[in-house]
Amino acid sequence: MLHGRTDAGVHAFNQIANFKTNSNLPIDKFAIAINSRIKKSIVIKSAQEVEQSFHARYACKKKTYEYIIDNSKYGSAIYRNLKYHIPQKLDVIKMQKAVKYFIGEHDFKAFRASGTSSKSSIRIIYNAEVIKEDENIKIRLTGNGFLYNMVRIISGTLVDVGFGKINPEDILTIIQKKDRTNAGKTLPAHGLYLVNVDYA
Numbered sequence: 001m002l003h004g005r006t007d008a009g010v011h012a013f014n015q016i017a018n019f020k021t022n023s024n025l026p027i028d029k030f031a032i033a034i035n036s037r038i039k040k041s042i043v044i045k046s047a048q049e050v051e052q053s054f055h056a057r058y059a060c061k062k063k064t065y066e067y068i069i070d071n072s073k074y075g076s077a078i079y080r081n082l083k084y085h086i087p088q089k090l091d092v093i094k095m096q097k098a099v100k101y102f103i104g105e106h107d108f109k110a111f112r113a114s115g116t117s118s119k120s121s122i123r124i125i126y127n128a129e130v131i132k133e134d135e136n137i138k139i140r141l142t143g144n145g146f147l148y149n150m151v152r153i154i155s156g157t158l159v160d161v162g163f164g165k166i167n168p169e170d171i172l173t174i175i176q177k178k179d180r181t182n183a184g185k186t187l188p189a190h191g192l193y194l195v196n197v198d199y200a
Contacts, residue, residue: 009189011082014045016056016197062126062198064142067155068191072135083136084191090162092137095130098161098168099139101175102128102154109178111157113149113186121147121178130158137162140195149186156184 025033030047038044068083070076075085102125109121127142139155157174160166166174166184174182 010192010194011190012194014196015194016060016199018050018054018056020052056197059199060145060197061200062142062144062196063146063194064127064140064196064198065146065151066141066193066195067139067151067187068193069137069139069155069159070135071137081190084188086159088163090137090159091164092130092132092162094164094168095137095139095158095162098158098166098171099128099130101168101171102141106175107178108147108150108175110174110180110183111150111153112147112180113153114180115148118147123147123150152187152189152192153180153183153185155191156187158184159187160184 027047027049031044034044034047069090070079070083070085071087071090072085073087075087076083105122105124107122112118112121123143123145125141125143127140129140131138131140139151139158141151141154157166157171161168161171
């Protein structure tokens with residue numbers, strides 16, 4: 001089975017996988033059949049036939065990730081494993097200014113964790129935004145690809161901006177210096193979601 005990669009412990013709304021089969025089962029029955037045999041933490045939403053050359057990882061043109069921060073005072077028992085809780089208030093306005101510096105083609109070496117297998121750290125970010133919804137802060141990034149832990153490190157850096165440790169305009173300097181020690185910490189995986197994978 002071939003599938004798009006993401007960090008361990010990350011959630012996904014629309015993870016794509018492909019496989020070859022000699023089954024005679026009608027394509028519209030695949031989701032029901034597979035769901036009856038897999039863990040309940042995974043749900044197959046649909047299935048379709050594709051060309052033999054299709055590869056769920058390498059054919060991808062764009063990915064959208066979202067990191068969710070619960071910025072309420074006490075957090076949530078129910079959503080504790082689905083959001084990252086930060087009780088101290090973050091300056092969302094500064095975070096919204098800072099996130100725009102990530103848009104474009106950059107060398108994201110400063111936002112790459114050690115141990116990555118990627119030869120190049122150059123990526124394109126098409127859209128980047130910080131969204132405030134009640135007490136949730138969502139960091140949403142769309143790009144042509146992401147390095148190991150890249151979204152979680154960008155999110156950690158934006159949290160430092162929200163705390164006033166980093167100025168919004170310093171983001172560009174951090175990118176240009178290509179030094180991991182200048183960026184923020186890697187936030188935990190449980191706040192991160194793969195939202196969409198685009199093949200067109």
